[in-house]
Amino acid sequence: MTTLDPRAPELPPPAGSPSATPTTTIQGDPRAAARRRDANAAAHSPSLMLIMLLATLGAVAYAVFLLNPDHRGDWLPYSLVLVAESVLLMLALLAMWTVLSSGYDPRDFPYHQARERLFDAPEILRDGATDEPTRWRMFLHDRPVTVDIFITTCGEDVDTIARTVRAAVAVHGEHRTWVLDDGRDDEVRDLAATLGARYIRRLSSGGQKAGNVNHALSIAKGDYFVILDADFVPRTDLLTETVPFFVRDEVAFVQSPQTYGNMNSLISRGAGYMQAVFYRFVQPGRNRFNAAFCVGTNVVFRREAIDDIGGMCTDSKSEDVWTSIHLHEREWRSIYIPQTLAVGDTPETIVSYAKQQLRWATGGFEILLQHNPLSPRRNLTVDQRLQYFVTSTHYLSGIAPLLLLLVPPLTIYLDLTPMQLDVSVGTWALYYLGFYGLQITLAFFTLGSFRWEVLLLAAVSWPIYVKAFWNALTGKQQAWSVTGRAGGATSPFEVIVPQTLCFVFLAVTSAVGFWKHWGDPVPNLSLAWNLTNTIILGGFLVTAAKEHREAMGARRSARRAHRRHARRAAGPPARTVTVGGAA
Amino acid sequence: MTWTTRIKLAVGVVLVLALCATLTLVLNRRESQATSAQATIVAEEVAVGTDYAGTIVESYVEPGDTVDEGDPVFTMRSLLLAHDLSIGVVSRKATTYEVTDAGEMTVVAPSDGTVAEISSTPGGFVQAGDVIARLHREGSTTVDAKLLLDPADFARIAPGAPVSITMPDQREVPGEVESISVANTRNRAEATVVIDSATLEQQAGDGLVLPGTPVVASVELHDEGAMADVDLAFQRFLQRIGL
Numbered sequence: 001m002t003t004l005d006p007r008a009p010e011l012p013p014p015a016g017s018p019s020a021t022p023t024t025t026i027q028g029d030p031r032a033a034a035r036r037r038d039a040n041a042a043a044h045s046p047s048l049m050l051i052m053l054l055a056t057l058g059a060v061a062y063a064v065f066l067l068n069p070d071h072r073g074d075w076l077p078y079s080l081v082l083v084a085e086s087v088l089l090m091l092a093l094l095a096m097w098t099v100l101s102s103g104y105d106p107r108d109f110p111y112h113q114a115r116e117r118l119f120d121a122p123e124i125l126r127d128g129a130t131d132e133p134t135r136w137r138m139f140l141h142d143r144p145v146t147v148d149i150f151i152t153t154c155g156e157d158v159d160t161i162a163r164t165v166r167a168a169v170a171v172h173g174e175h176r177t178w179v180l181d182d183g184r185d186d187e188v189r190d191l192a193a194t195l196g197a198r199y200i201r202r203l204s205s206g207g208q209k210a211g212n213v214n215h216a217l218s219i220a221k222g223d224y225f226v227i228l229d230a231d232f233v234p235r236t237d238l239l240t241e242t243v244p245f246f247v248r249d250e251v252a253f254v255q256s257p258q259t260y261g262n263m264n265s266l267i268s269r270g271a272g273y274m275q276a277v278f279y280r281f282v283q284p285g286r287n288r289f290n291a292a293f294c295v296g297t298n299v300v301f302r303r304e305a306i307d308d309i310g311g312m313c314t315d316s317k318s319e320d321v322w323t324s325i326h327l328h329e330r331e332w333r334s335i336y337i338p339q340t341l342a343v344g345d346t347p348e349t350i351v352s353y354a355k356q357q358l359r360w361a362t363g364g365f366e367i368l369l370q371h372n373p374l375s376p377r378r379n380l381t382v383d384q385r386l387q388y389f390v391t392s393t394h395y396l397s398g399i400a401p402l403l404l405l406l407v408p409p410l411t412i413y414l415d416l417t418p419m420q421l422d423v424s425v426g427t428w429a430l431y432y433l434g435f436y437g438l439q440i441t442l443a444f445f446t447l448g449s450f451r452w453e454v455l456l457l458a459a460v461s462w463p464i465y466v467k468a469f470w471n472a473l474t475g476k477q478q479a480w481s482v483t484g485r486a487g488g489a490t491s492p493f494e495v496i497v498p499q500t501l502c503f504v505f506l507a508v509t510s511a512v513g514f515w516k517h518w519g520d521p522v523p524n525l526s527l528a529w530n531l532t533n534t535i536i537l538g539g540f541l542v543t544a545a546k547e548h549r550e551a552m553g554a555r556r557s558a559r560r561a562h563r564r565h566a567r568r569a570a571g572p573p574a575r576t577v578t579v580g581g582a583a
Numbered sequence: 584m585t586w587t588t589r590i591k592l593a594v595g596v597v598l599v600l601a602l603c604a605t606l607t608l609v610l611n612r613r614e615s616q617a618t619s620a621q622a623t624i625v626a627e628e629v630a631v632g633t634d635y636a637g638t639i640v641e642s643y644v645e646p647g648d649t650v651d652e653g654d655p656v657f658t659m660r661s662l663l664l665a666h667d668l669s670i671g672v673v674s675r676k677a678t679t680y681e682v683t684d685a686g687e688m689t690v691v692a693p694s695d696g697t698v699a700e701i702s703s704t705p706g707g708f709v710q711a712g713d714v715i716a717r718l719h720r721e722g723s724t725t726v727d728a729k730l731l732l733d734p735a736d737f738a739r740i741a742p743g744a745p746v747s748i749t750m751p752d753q754r755e756v757p758g759e760v761e762s763i764s765v766a767n768t769r770n771r772a773e774a775t776v777v778i779d780s781a782t783l784e785q786q787a788g789d790g791l792v793l794p795g796t797p798v799v800a801s802v803e804l805h806d807e808g809a810m811a812d813v814d815l816a817f818q819r820f821l822q823r824i825g826l
Contacts, residue, residue, distance in 0.1 A: 491584045494584065497595060501599050
């Protein structure tokens, strides 16, 4: 550093092109500050407190209702209901507690000060780079910092990668962009060269994404590095928003949310909505306890911190959470900001959704079973222990629906009831809605809407979580035997055999229930539940069938194109073959 | 879809349907049975007593003993009886007792049965009209069962319907409905059924077959639904393979 001049607080507007940086947050822009607060605005509302209080009361009342010995029915369905509802109640209460803590802004005075002094205006003017924000050097503690952006790819579509690389190169602040290609695609190499990014290809593929990043860290030597998945297109303010946090020496990483741009199928809407709760309220809440964890993309790491724990954790499928817990154990700080800095894709198909959920859930259960955060051997604060415990048990709530699905058939076939028969339907409905109704109200308030797709996905995803639990228990690493290779579409029925069989079971059970209760004067509650469950699973299967048709169509046309290609290479086509090939 | 998945699906559907079929048969079995809310073994009681006050001289039986009609149960001595004899008010021989000249009276069992209770020991004084022993009359052991039924199900109970009586040691004893009486409780039929069982009568007095023993009675309801034939066929199949 050559100049000790105090840097100007405001940059001169880029000469000649006022529209060149419409989305860049220049220091002092009031709208930028407003945008920053928007994502979890509801967390600041006093009404949230009221709804939380009511929802807590509802949850406690429901728990008391279930535990009342006078209401206890037959032990088998009763224990199924009790186990499932206990898990759901406990996680709901803990989640509400976390959400209540989410109205917290991690940006403190040192952050704002560092942000003001991030760029050296005289230097920019001297270099004549006012129009080229990608050349602006960033400073922390008045020393220049070097930043690497890693884009991890593994066989994704070249167009997707190009979009991300182009945006990454254009991120404001001087940085180097690297494409870490595990797909070993020459096309991607040429693409990186064209777009001005560096290209790294490693010989082995051990450790998956974490191994890929670790390998890149042995080549790229920047002070900070960003990890982006191939489909996450960064905004230009990615670095200017995050790098100032590192002015505090104990900050190990800054995480920003995964925002999705493709909410256009039932699966992606459901999955995206579930993620929205997590990124808008849960992560900011965890931030307060210094327990926000890394989610593998849209994250800026301090290299020194990763060196401190010996590189990214490569032992697990969910290297991100493991890396975070190791960092927290070494007393590093983590920062989460609920502000969109990159937009990507959420799973659109059942197959990709199942793959993603399996990976995440296995990671959660692995922490619970192999690295229990409540164990006294962990060097974590009480807050962090609780928050990691919630993370590791969160996917148990995905197994709960399986237990609840079994209760109505038990009543229909065997007359075993979870509750005493003299508990009237009205009483039950009152307590039940006291819990679930208020949870939905809460969702309405915090996110502005409630999507039935979430309920649908939550009710039908249990086979994924059961499998994840089993994998974590047995230490089975090989995750999913059927993977949708890039270009080759996979039928969703490959991964939803349990749901299909469950649907058949419930449908037959409903029919038997109708036969059993034919002519009864009062409608039967267990039959109504069973019908609801049948319809939910049926709706899911309709979605799957639609996807199956699309996948088959895609595969057929791919095959046809391939065949046509082969034929063209072979010689003049025979007319009869064309007819046969189309069939 | 791969062939593995197709086979998985096909086998799974078959298994699920088999499970549903079994569960439906279980349901139908239960639907065509009414299980008692309360059932007890009962027997007709015969009281053995005396018309004269006096002292018991000898007792011939103990509780649990089987007696035939005419077997002596106890002997007593009564001064009043001796006096009545002397003036000829009573005869020496009646159906239920024999009297000696000395005024000793031997009371005999009025019917075949089992001694349930002896309330006086030799040397004890009894008043006129006291009951000294109780017998359970042989052949009178039945089961009294209370069933809570839907009105529709009540119509499906008929005398002669087979009943399975489960003893406290989980032994099952066959029986059949002898008579039915009914009361209305909260718009449900509270049927009281008397169940006859030849096996129970044979075993009366042995082990658990005592009046007052709680049992569970499952009354077979008259089944004329769509599942009746299927159920019958299934039961025959189970019998055939020895289950």
